[in-house]
Amino acid sequence: MAGTVIPFGPQHPVLPEPLHLNLKIEDEIVISATPAFGYVHRGLEKLADIRDFRQMIQVVERVCGICSMIHALTYCQGLESLMGVEPPPRARFLRVIWSELHRLHSHLLWLGLFADAMGFESLFMQLWKVRERIMDINEATAGNRVILSVNVIGGVRRDLDPGQTGWILSELAEVEKGIKAMGRTILHDYTVQKRTRGKGVLSREQALELGCVGPMLRSCGVAQDMRLLGYAAYGELDFAPVVERDGDCYARCRVRFAELGQSIDLIRQSIGKLPAGDISVPVKGRPEGEIVARAEQPRGECLYYIKANGGKFLDRLRIRTPTFANIPALTVMLPGIELADVPVVLLSIDPCVSCTER
Amino acid sequence: MTITADRIESGELCRAVAALKEQGCRFVTITCVRADSAGAELLYHFDRELSLSHLRLTVSGDEVPSICGIYASAFLVENEIQDQFGLRFIGLTPDYQRTLYLQGEDSAPPFRGPSGPDRGE
Numbered sequence: 001m002a003g004t005v006i007p008f009g010p011q012h013p014v015l016p017e018p019l020h021l022n023l024k025i026e027d028e029i030v031i032s033a034t035p036a037f038g039y040v041h042r043g044l045e046k047l048a049d050i051r052d053f054r055q056m057i058q059v060v061e062r063v064c065g066i067c068s069m070i071h072a073l074t075y076c077q078g079l080e081s082l083m084g085v086e087p088p089p090r091a092r093f094l095r096v097i098w099s100e101l102h103r104l105h106s107h108l109l110w111l112g113l114f115a116d117a118m119g120f121e122s123l124f125m126q127l128w129k130v131r132e133r134i135m136d137i138n139e140a141t142a143g144n145r146v147i148l149s150v151n152v153i154g155g156v157r158r159d160l161d162p163g164q165t166g167w168i169l170s171e172l173a174e175v176e177k178g179i180k181a182m183g184r185t186i187l188h189d190y191t192v193q194k195r196t197r198g199k200g201v202l203s204r205e206q207a208l209e210l211g212c213v214g215p216m217l218r219s220c221g222v223a224q225d226m227r228l229l230g231y232a233a234y235g236e237l238d239f240a241p242v243v244e245r246d247g248d249c250y251a252r253c254r255v256r257f258a259e260l261g262q263s264i265d266l267i268r269q270s271i272g273k274l275p276a277g278d279i280s281v282p283v284k285g286r287p288e289g290e291i292v293a294r295a296e297q298p299r300g301e302c303l304y305y306i307k308a309n310g311g312k313f314l315d316r317l318r319i320r321t322p323t324f325a326n327i328p329a330l331t332v333m334l335p336g337i338e339l340a341d342v343p344v345v346l347l348s349i350d351p352c353v354s355c356t357e358r
Numbered sequence: 359m360t361i362t363a364d365r366i367e368s369g370e371l372c373r374a375v376a377a378l379k380e381q382g383c384r385f386v387t388i389t390c391v392r393a394d395s396a397g398a399e400l401l402y403h404f405d406r407e408l409s410l411s412h413l414r415l416t417v418s419g420d421e422v423p424s425i426c427g428i429y430a431s432a433f434l435v436e437n438e439i440q441d442q443f444g445l446r447f448i449g450l451t452p453d454y455q456r457t458l459y460l461q462g463e464d465s466a467p468p469f470r471g472p473s474g475p476d477r478g479e
Binding site for chain 2: 034035036037038041043045046081082208209210211224226228229288289290291292294301303305307315316318320324325327328329331
């Protein structure tokens with residue numbers, strides 16, 4: 001049968017959120033894929049018209065639950081640059097700790113969902129069991145499991161005492177043990193490799209041309225990571241981007257798995273170097289001018305454009321989320337694969353529709 | 359504080375974008391901003407080894423050349439701007455005809471016009 005069009009989503013067992021793909025197939029092979037969304041778009045950028053710039057912190061945290069802290073961080077850093085505010089050193093390190101906790105729980109969530117997409121339900125449950133320890137740390141330190149609400153313009157609103165940092169380190173040791181125990185399965189299991197190796201391949205040149213970001217880009221051999229910009233306290237920590245070269249689903253899996261260990265290491269470094277002092281500085285006045293702020297979310301580069309005129313409301317708030325940048329790559333990754341592999345390849349970009357439908 | 363951006367005219371856009379691609383820049387996104395005179399301003403963001411460069415284009419009418427022929431991934435953000443600001447990108451493929459977010463309703467573009475609380479209803 002030539003040119004059959006299969007609507008994939010918005011409701012599909014493998015999709016936790018609504019995303020639609022029009023798949024043109026021939027003999028079970030995908031010929032072309034056209035993405036569509038807009039099912040749950042919330043127009044959050046438009047809220048900047050009626051919420052003042054401080055209230056917008058609560059709004060941008062709700063762009064995405066999985067990386068809420070980093071959304072607020074990017075927004076606050078943009079405003080701090082516009083207003084000439086320098087957060088205290090302790091706040092910058094605390095921001096790294098909560099950012100990396102977010103990356104950890106996001107990657108563990110994705111690895112679990114990815115295992116589930118392959119029908120590997122026991123692995124899915126084990127990964128999410130480990131993830132619960134991270135959620136417990138979030139709750140104990142910020143009062144919330146998902147939307148942490150720790151960022152303010154000029155620093156953070158919560159501190160960590162020595163008892164908490166010691167407990168975080170002991171919990172991370174358990175998380176690390178759990179991750180290592182599953183590493184053999186995730187990286188070497190025959191079924192996982194069969195379902196992921198050589199699927200959804202992107203070359204380095206294609207990834208760059210398609211504007212890919214985060215683990216998508218790093219799995220194609222491009223060592224790009226916004227944390228290298230040195231924002232928060234990343235400039236004072238020792239790390240290098242995790243890079244793979246094959247550009248397939250397996251390489252993306254390897255990058256995210258290795259980044260779990262990297263995040264644990266960054267939290268340990270941050271706790272080790274956590275300086276004493278204030279956690280925020282008083283901020284007066286209103287922002288004026290325009291700026292682009294960027295940060296590395298679990299899914300990649302997030303960009304905030306902020307334009308302000310010195311008033312209470314922003315002239316423009318624009319948020320380019322990493323999934324929005326990675327979706328165009330699907331139009332290249334999906335053609336040529338079997339229909340049965342579409343869920344795995346689609347999930348390999350770690351799609352966050354909540355981010356995309358901001 | 360303002361962003362340092364090369365100001366370009368509509369007719370120069372594709373050539374300027376192609377030149378950035380030649381230099382190895384990654385296309386990041388386009389930001390559309392309401393301009394004072396009910397028009398719009400487009401900021402094109404590009405990255406090269408963590409360094410951003412920007413092009414600034416003031417749109418007087420409703421039509422803008424699409425850069426999809428140079429960076430195919432621009433189709434998504436150009437469709438978004440069509441929905442939100444009512445601009446029309448010439449040469450855009452695929453063109454969702456203002457149905458990326460909207461349902462084809464005949465409504466005013468939600469982000470067009472002046473900003474501020476009066477427009478937020």
